[in-house]
Amino acid sequence: MTIDRRKLADELKQHALASGFSLAGIAPVDASEHMPAYRAWIDEGRHGEMAYLSRADAVSRRADLDSTLNDVRSVLVVAHEYFVEDPPGVPEDASRAVIARYARGDDYHDVVKNKLISLARWLDARIDSKLQARAYVDTGPILERDLAQRAGLGWFGKNTMLINPQRGSYFFLGLLLLDLELPPDEPFVEDRCGTCQACLDACPTGALLGRDGSGAPIIDARRCISYLTIELRGPIPAELRPDIGNRVYGCDICQEVCPFSRKFSVPSEEPAYSARPEFDGPSLVELAERLLSLSGRGFRRAFAGSPVLRAGRKGLLRNVCVALGNWGSPSGVAVLARALVDPASLVRGHAAWALGTVGSPEAISLLSERAADEADDWVRGEIEFALSPPSGTKRGSSGSEAR
Ligand code: B12
Ligand code: SF4
Ligand code: SF4
Known part of the structure; x- marks a missing residue:
């Protein structure tokens, strides 16, 4: 036949x-x-x-x-x-975490x-x-x-x-x-961006670099919040931490500002993509408390079947600490104090940065007390920087190199 x-x-x-x-x-x-x-x-x-x-x-x-x-x-x-859709108040409210829509x-x-x-x-x-x-x-x-x-x-x-x-x-x-030959469709050859560059202007970290000579769009993934909060395993470079804001897992900003997404996006009909309550704009403090109370295995069990597993417990806590620092409220100090003694050095180091950024008397005294007990060189460096940022540098805007 x-x-x-x-x-x-x-x-x-x-x-x-x-x-x-x-x-x-x-x-x-x-x-x-x-x-x-x-x-x-x-x-x-x-x-x-x-x-x-x-x-x-x-x-x-x-x-x-x-x-x-x-x-x-x-x-x-x-x-x-x-x-x-984003829940009401998110992403503007810096005390709440934003998880990328896809996750x-x-x-x-x-x-x-x-x-x-x-x-x-x-x-x-x-x-x-x-x-x-x-x-x-x-x-x-x-x-x-x-x-x-x-x-x-x-x-x-x-x-x-x-x-x-x-x-x-x-x-x-x-x-x-x-392995079945089927006739291909016509490729989509037009560039409908035209003179728009809303995404380039909106990207908080300057990751989007425009088109190259051949017309290919270029991203420096090393600066993209999605890379920094999901793919990167080690510390987030200190100079990029303030730009992450409250985005704790992935980023949608360059889609949110795009006229095509703004005009045509409609809520997905796929029930599996509905937001889990814990990822629908949760309070940063509550999310941090929950994560701190879980072991690595407990984390995998609690969030089974979710894309956020990719960051792992330490990666996600690292990101939440950065967001707590960017919020900058003394209301985040108690949970950051717990993070400052977490078994994972990655979490302790970012908690130190965040406490330095909050900069309240309580935050500074927690850092001073911890400085004597901290055994990890990199975390000690973060604590030292958080206690005394180089002159002319705002707390939290720069720090030790990512290792
Ligand atoms: C690595 C990766 C990332 C990296 C790098 C992103 C990037 N832009 O490359 C990071 C971690 C940053 C990332 C982030 C995200 N990702 Co991602 N990611 C990938 C992955 C695994 C590979 C992409 C890749 O190879 N990049 C390297 C670049 C060079 O390749 P490319 O993007 O294909 O680029 C091509 C163009 O440059 C083109 N080109 C070359 N010359 C020319 C010339 C002209 C004239 C033109 C027009 C084009 C052109 O050819 C290149 C090679 O084919 C793909 C899945 C896959 N296997 O493709 C998903 C994928 C791209 N990601 C996806 C998603 C959803 C995301 C996020 C939205 C998630 C989030 N909310 O955080 C963000 C978006 C950030 C952004 N603006 O890109 C979707 C995108 C769907 C879509 N509609 O485009 C994909 C396709 C996964 C999927 N199957 O759905 N991602
Ligand atoms: S996902 Fe966010 S950080 Fe990455 S390129 Fe888009 S706007 Fe920039
Ligand atoms: S915002 Fe959308 S239409 Fe505008 S340049 Fe970026 S991708 Fe193109």
Whole structure:
């Protein structure tokens, strides 16, 4: 039986939309013309400590989809929307924590992957041969946005997000690599940003660098709050801590200001992405108290199935300490005193910075008392700096180097 591939591709995309995806397209599998841009970005070190982006095998797999699925012929690319509204008062209230929208509910990897696997089964039942397929959602060395642009889903905004002109950018991308040839869609070639640069102006850390000579949007991930609060394992560079504000896990600012997101984002219909109460603008003090009372294992159990597990207990506490410092209220001192004696040096060091930033008599006396007992050199350095920032430097605006 010969199958009408165009009809099958249309039915597959229709079925994807009926299963909850808001966009679906087919991308071709030939090598991306943007690999040199990817390599240049890595060579400039803009990926920071994300070694999974720079490992030689991971770079070469990005250049050749065949090394991920033998005899790959086409890729179904889908978008799954996750927008949720901020609770009232957030993010303006500095005493409350902001968790990026994508991480307020359940882990999207499982949600999207399961839907992709169902699509693969649906397709398999409609062809004579046995279908080989691989599902990806932020789970492998693949240029996901590049494939999405080639499948016609949208363009690369100056905020580096893949943006759709009718849906904005609050969506995850999911990919189904197929050993079945399906006719590709037209790529999305226009740049709809025009003269806008709202995202560049709004980024608090200056991570967005505009377009390069070829038109590729450039981000210095080392400065991005999403990297600093999720991917970075060690201390957050002191000069960037004030710019993080109350964003304790990820960041949406460059999407919040984008006219396309502002106009078209609607709350997701996926129940799994509804915010868990503990991540819906929680009080910084309550969140810190909860985290301090959990062991590493307790943390994994308490937040099972949530994307925030990626930061780990120490990483998330590190971020919450920074936000407490940025809040700067004496009401945060009691919980920071607990953090100052936490078993994790990463947490103690950021608690010291935060107490120095609060700068109240009680905060300063806690730091002075702790200075004598602290055994870790890096934490001692943070305490010393918090007690006596170099002249001309505002407390909290600079400090010891990240190690
Ligand atoms: C590493 C990573 C990060 C890093 C680096 C981000 C970045 N912008 O590169 C950090 C930790 C900072 C991050 C943050 C976020 N991420 Co992230 N991240 C990734 C990941 C794993 C790899 C991205 C990558 O390879 N970056 C390196 C750059 C060079 O590659 P690229 O973005 O694909 O860039 C291409 C363009 O430059 C283009 N290009 C080259 N030349 C030219 C020329 C022209 C003319 C043009 C137009 C383009 C072009 O080609 C490059 C290579 O293909 C992807 C998943 C994946 N496997 O792709 C998710 C992914 C990009 N992240 C995602 C999300 C949701 C986020 C956050 C919103 C989460 C949050 N709220 O905190 C933020 C957004 C921050 C931001 N403004 O980017 C989604 C984005 C969905 C979308 N609509 O675009 C993805 C696709 C995951 C998914 N499957 O849904 N992320
Ligand atoms: S996610 Fe936040 S920090 Fe990162 S580029 Fe966008 S606005 Fe800047
Ligand atoms: S804010 Fe403006 S420049 Fe930035 S991605 Fe959106 S449209 Fe493009």
